[in-house]
Amino acid sequence: MKKSLVRASVQSLHAYVPGEQPAGERKFIKLNTNENPYPPSPKVDAALRGLSAETLRLYPPPAADALRRRIAAMHACGVEHVFAGNGSDEVLALCTRAFVENDGCIGYFEPSYSLYPVLAAIRDVRTMPVALGQGFSWQTPPVEGSGLFFLTNPNAPTGMAFPPEAIEAFCASYRGVVLIDEAYVDFAESDCMALARRYDNVLVSRTLSKSYSLAGLRVGYCVGAPALIEALNKLKDSYNLDRVAQTLALAALEDVDYMRRNVALIKTQRDRLGSALAGAGFDVFASETNFIWTKPPEGITAVDYVAALRERGILIRYFPQGELARYVRITIGTPGEMTALIAATEAILAG
Amino acid sequence: MKKSLVRASVQSLHAYVPGEQPAGERKFIKLNTNENPYPPSPKVDAALRGLSAETLRLYPPPAADALRRRIAAMHACGVEHVFAGNGSDEVLALCTRAFVENDGCIGYFEPSYSLYPVLAAIRDVRTMPVALGQGFSWQTPPVEGSGLFFLTNPNAPTGMAFPPEAIEAFCASYRGVVLIDEAYVDFAESDCMALARRYDNVLVSRTLSKSYSLAGLRVGYCVGAPALIEALNKLKDSYNLDRVAQTLALAALEDVDYMRRNVALIKTQRDRLGSALAGAGFDVFASETNFIWTKPPEGITAVDYVAALRERGILIRYFPQGELARYVRITIGTPGEMTALIAATEAILAG
Numbered sequence: 001m002k003k004s005l006v007r008a009s010v011q012s013l014h015a016y017v018p019g020e021q022p023a024g025e026r027k028f029i030k031l032n033t034n035e036n037p038y039p040p041s042p043k044v045d046a047a048l049r050g051l052s053a054e055t056l057r058l059y060p061p062p063a064a065d066a067l068r069r070r071i072a073a074m075h076a077c078g079v080e081h082v083f084a085g086n087g088s089d090e091v092l093a094l095c096t097r098a099f100v101e102n103d104g105c106i107g108y109f110e111p112s113y114s115l116y117p118v119l120a121a122i123r124d125v126r127t128m129p130v131a132l133g134q135g136f137s138w139q140t141p142p143v144e145g146s147g148l149f150f151l152t153n154p155n156a157p158t159g160m161a162f163p164p165e166a167i168e169a170f171c172a173s174y175r176g177v178v179l180i181d182e183a184y185v186d187f188a189e190s191d192c193m194a195l196a197r198r199y200d201n202v203l204v205s206r207t208l209s210k211s212y213s214l215a216g217l218r219v220g221y222c223v224g225a226p227a228l229i230e231a232l233n234k235l236k237d238s239y240n241l242d243r244v245a246q247t248l249a250l251a252a253l254e255d256v257d258y259m260r261r262n263v264a265l266i267k268t269q270r271d272r273l274g275s276a277l278a279g280a281g282f283d284v285f286a287s288e289t290n291f292i293w294t295k296p297p298e299g300i301t302a303v304d305y306v307a308a309l310r311e312r313g314i315l316i317r318y319f320p321q322g323e324l325a326r327y328v329r330i331t332i333g334t335p336g337e338m339t340a341l342i343a344a345t346e347a348i349l350a351g
Numbered sequence: 352m353k354k355s356l357v358r359a360s361v362q363s364l365h366a367y368v369p370g371e372q373p374a375g376e377r378k379f380i381k382l383n384t385n386e387n388p389y390p391p392s393p394k395v396d397a398a399l400r401g402l403s404a405e406t407l408r409l410y411p412p413p414a415a416d417a418l419r420r421r422i423a424a425m426h427a428c429g430v431e432h433v434f435a436g437n438g439s440d441e442v443l444a445l446c447t448r449a450f451v452e453n454d455g456c457i458g459y460f461e462p463s464y465s466l467y468p469v470l471a472a473i474r475d476v477r478t479m480p481v482a483l484g485q486g487f488s489w490q491t492p493p494v495e496g497s498g499l500f501f502l503t504n505p506n507a508p509t510g511m512a513f514p515p516e517a518i519e520a521f522c523a524s525y526r527g528v529v530l531i532d533e534a535y536v537d538f539a540e541s542d543c544m545a546l547a548r549r550y551d552n553v554l555v556s557r558t559l560s561k562s563y564s565l566a567g568l569r570v571g572y573c574v575g576a577p578a579l580i581e582a583l584n585k586l587k588d589s590y591n592l593d594r595v596a597q598t599l600a601l602a603a604l605e606d607v608d609y610m611r612r613n614v615a616l617i618k619t620q621r622d623r624l625g626s627a628l629a630g631a632g633f634d635v636f637a638s639e640t641n642f643i644w645t646k647p648p649e650g651i652t653a654v655d656y657v658a659a660l661r662e663r664g665i666l667i668r669y670f671p672q673g674e675l676a677r678y679v680r681i682t683i684g685t686p687g688e689m690t691a692l693i694a695a696t697e698a699i700l701a702g
Contacts, residue, residue, distance in 0.1 A: 005498075005528050005552055006582045010449050015585040018413050036408050045404035053396035056567035056599070057387050059560070062369050086437055089588040097473070098361050102453050115589070122448070122586050147356075177356050201356055209410070216407035216594035231357045234366040235473050237440040238466070243567035244595045248407070 009124040016118040019317050029340055031331040032315040034156075034184075034291050036213035038265070038334075040248075041258040044214070047251035051244060060243040063233070067241070067250045071221050074253065075193055080226040083233060084249075086240050088183060088207040088220025089115070091232070092150065095203070096123040098231040099148045099177040107146035111136070111157060111324055113181065116150045136285065136293075138162045140170055147176040154188050157319065157329040159287035161188050171195050171202050177228060180204045183220075186211035186263050187270075188288035193223065200225040210290055211259050212252045219249040266290050270332045276342045280349060291317075291331045300349065302328050308348040314341055360475040367469040370668050380691055382682040383666040385507075385535075385642050387564035389616070389685075391599075392609040395565070398602035402595060411594040414584070418592070418601045422572050425604065426544055431577040434584060435600075437591050439534060439558040439571025440466070442583070443501065446554070447474040449582040450499045450528040458497035462487070462508060462675055464532065467501045487636065487644075489513045491521055498527040505539050508670065508680045510638035512539050522546050522553050528579060531555045534571075535640035537562035537614050538621075544574065551576040561641055562610050563603045570600040617641050621683045627693045631700060642668075642682045651700065653679050659699040665692055 004011060019033035039045075064084040072079045085091040096119050100106055103125075108116040110129040120127045130141040136158040141149060151170075154161040171178050182204055185191045196204040203224035209215035219241065222232070241249075252259070270287055278284045281297030296305045306318040306328055317329040330341070355362060370384035390396075415435040423430045436442040447470050451457055454476075459467040461480040471478045481492040487509040492500060502521075505512040522529050533555055536542045547555040554575035560566035570592065573583070592600075603610070621638055629635045632648030647656045657669040657679055668680040681692070 005450060006578060007449060007452055010582050010585060013585050016589050018410070018589045021410060021412060023412070023416070030409075033410055035410065038408065039405040040407055044407070048399075048402060048404050051399060053399050053599075054390040056391055056395070057389065057564040058381075059369070059372060059384055059386065059566040060569070061372060061374070065374070086593075087588060087590060089590065093588060098358060099356060101358055102475070124453070213408040215410040215590075218411070218590055218593040227357060231361050234361060234364050237438060237444060238367050238369045239438060239440065239566075239569055242437075242569040242593070242596055244599075245593055248404075248595075 009121065013121050014118070016115050020315060022315065026313070029314045029333065029337050031333055031337065031341065032317040033215070034210055034289075034331045035215050036210060036262060036266070036290065037332075037337060038213055038262045040213040041252055041255035043251040043255045043258070044248050047248050051247060056243060060239050060241060060246055062239050064241045064246050067246050067253075070250055070253050071223070074256075075223050077197060077223060081196070081223050081229060082221060083229045084219065084221045084241055085236070086245075087209065087218040088181065088205045088222070090236070090240060091205045091220050091222045092179065092181070093119055093122070094232045094235050095148055095177065095179050096120065096125070097235050098228070100125050101147065104148075105146040107141055107149040109139070109141075109151070109155065112150065112152050113156050114319065136160055138166045140166065141174075143170070143173045144175050149174060149176060149178045150181060151178055152181040152183070153192060154184050154288040156184065156289065157291070157293050157317070157324070157327070158285055159289040159291055159293045160285055161190070161288040164190055164192065167192055168195055171199050174201065176201065178202050179222070183207045184210060184289035186259065187267060187290050196223045200227070203228055208249055208252055211263055213262065214249070214252055217245050217248055219245050266332045269335060269338045273330065273332060273338050273342065277345070280345060291329050293327055293329055295327050297349070302326055305348065309341070309344055312344045312347075314344055360472065364472050365469070367466050371666060373666065377664070380665045380684065380688050382684055382688065382692065383668040384566070385561055385640075385682045386566050387561060387613060387617070387641065388683075388688060389564055389613045391564040392603055392606035394602040394606045394609070395599050398599050402598060407594060411590050411592060411597055413590050415592045415597050418597050418604075419572075421601055421604050422574070425607075426574050428548060428574060432547070432574050432580060433572060434580045435570065435572045435592055436587070437596075438560065438569040439532065439556045439573070441587070441591060442556045442571050442573045443530065443532070444470055444473070445583045445586050446499055446528065446530050447471065447476070448586050449579070451476050452498065455499075456497040458492055458500040460490070460492075460503070460506065463501065463503050464507050465670065487511055489517045491517065492525075494521070494524045495526050500525060500527060500529045501532060502529055503532040503534070504543060505535050505639040507535065507640065508642070508668070508675070508678070509636055509644045510640040510642055511636055511644075512541070512639040515541055515543065518543055519546055522550050525552065527552065529553050530573070534558045535561060537610065538618060538641050539639035547574045551578070554579055559600055559603055562614055564613065565600065565603055568596050568599055570596050617683045620686060620689045624681065624683060624689050624693065628696070631696060642680050644678055644680055646678050648700070653677055656699065660692070660695055663695045663698075665695055
């Protein structure tokens with residue numbers, strides 16, 4: 001019997017399953033992957049118009065210098081504190097290879113971003129999931145036993161922010177690297193960027209996918225101590241960010257005001273949807289993100305609610321694992337999309 | 352003393368150093384990174400014009416289905432035989448994680464693409480370099496002892512193609528996965544794509560960076576047995592290829608004729624430069640790529656030749672390691688660039 005050509009840990013691996021991207025004819029209201037309902041800044045469009053295909057014959061700047069300088073200026077740090085990646089997914093994956101030995105361990109909250117255990121399985125190392133407290137509240141993780149801790153704040157899929165002082169106390173005592181995943185932080189009341197400057201074991205990652213409406217461009221970054229950033233740079237593909245991505249991301253980051261206006265619109269709809277769902281008997285968790293985590297009322301299960309919405313042309317996200325299967329995650333869309341969702345929900349409950 | 356936060360193998364790692372991308376005011380004739388001197392197809396430009404920034408708010412198709420279908424059609428295989436990556440660099444890096452156990456080993460020729468030992472160091476596994484024969488000729492590697500063999504054909508930096516029957520005989524008996532890196536194959540007389548269909552342990556990788564003039568876009572792919580492709584898909588970032596890259600790569604692959612015309616122009620200049628260098632006393636190796644590997648004549652060292660060209664505004668590639676330090680690698684450019692290079696070379700040798 002011939003030995004398998006594929007590594008044992010890869011054979012048994014279950015890949016991450018992203019939310020559905022419908023490809024067919026049918027037009028859905030898409031509230032399942034936390035995309036921004038508004039287009040990116042007009043400056044991104046102008047930068048796209050200004051691009052010449054001719055320049056694509058040349059390799060991109062390997063270290064994305066101009067983009068990193070802009071990010072450094074935004075966060076009042078030197079460029080050596082900034083790593084730019086092909087989506088923050090690349091940042092997270094590189095962290096597992098930079099900061100965890102083969103016999104090491106990766107920690108994360110449960111529930112949290114469901115990619116983390118997949119990244120640990122890809123890296124073929126142990127995991128230390130830390131169960132959150134009552135109502136998905138903060139629970140201080142052990143400060144030893146793992147070399148890397150993925151801390152999503154605000155958390156996903158719950159949408160809730162953790163107390164800043166609890167996060168800082170954990171970072172100060174944790175023995176490994178804390179990656180604070182701030183994918184949704186532009187929708188939140190506070191952020192942890194100061195910790196990336198204050199502690200030599202803290203990285204804060206951001207993405208342009210959500211607040212900047214650029215999920216299709218794949219640009220994320222992290223900020224932290226130069227020794228950590230240097231490790232990520234050593235491990236990345238030589239040219240991890242293409243020319244178009246570098247150029248358009250820079251344009252987006254030069255229009256923070258536009259992003260903030262969209263965030264304000266989304267937060268207004270978040271409040272509206274939260275009230276409507278609570279009024280309909282849903283258990284609604286306080287969101288500081290562009291989505292709402294909620295449990296349907298008695299009388300309808302989450303899976304049935306998701307299916308009923310799908311029949312009405314609305315996609316939301318459902319996680320079939322364990323306790324999570326009682327909840328749904330709904331991305332905040334335009335006012336019209338929220339009106340449609342609320343009406344559909346009322347119709348389903350009236351059923 | 353606090354334990355380092357960075358993994359031991361990463362601390363000692365020396366990252367790959369890409370060829371210089373000059374950023375200053377000075378305009379160089381750039382013959383140092385094997386970029387194509389011609390712009391990408393007009394169809395790429397048209398696709399770029401047709402892009403709407405608005406679509407970038409949505410995540411890209413995670414498996415790049417349309418692009419992979421086109422690649423599959425080009426190579427007369429099913430889409431399940433195709434993996435699309437963020438440059439063929441991503442394909443190579445994923446292979447080290449998919450097909451090599453932690454106590455495994457990666458084989459490659461010496462000299463060959465200098466990224467391979469770096470990828471092995473990043474993966475923190477042993478290497479089995481196989482010295483080429485006299486004049487950088489084929490040398491059959493051991494069929495055991497490594498789980499992955501990177502086989503560049505035509506080889507880089509020598510530019511020489513290996514005998515197809517020798518490659519096939521090796522693939523047939525090798526116990527691991529052979530990744531045949533065909534980055535330069537569009538400039539060659541033959542290719543090994545048939546081996547990817549014939550052997551369940553062979554992957555053939557291609558890139559759009561060279562022949563398709565899209566180094567700045569970062570798109571590569573590989574073709575092989577579905578079991579190997581599935582392993583790569585499990586390990587990749589969920590959305591490894593952005594929307595722009597997928598769209599423009601598809602446009603480029605729909606204009607193979609345009610690529611072939613540029614390749615013909617480049618091959619004409621390759622012959623011309625080879626003759627001129629040989630006439631000037633250089634040792635010139637038979638190239639089936641878009642570059643020439645050559646040893647300067649007695650009287651000038653490679654490093655001095657490179658420096659003298661740089662003074663004259665021409666960049667070529669030099670590898671300072673061991674035996675390679677006696678040679679230079681020159682990318683084939685436009686007729687005007689080759690005229691300038693030949694004139695500069697004559698002046699340097701006369702001087």
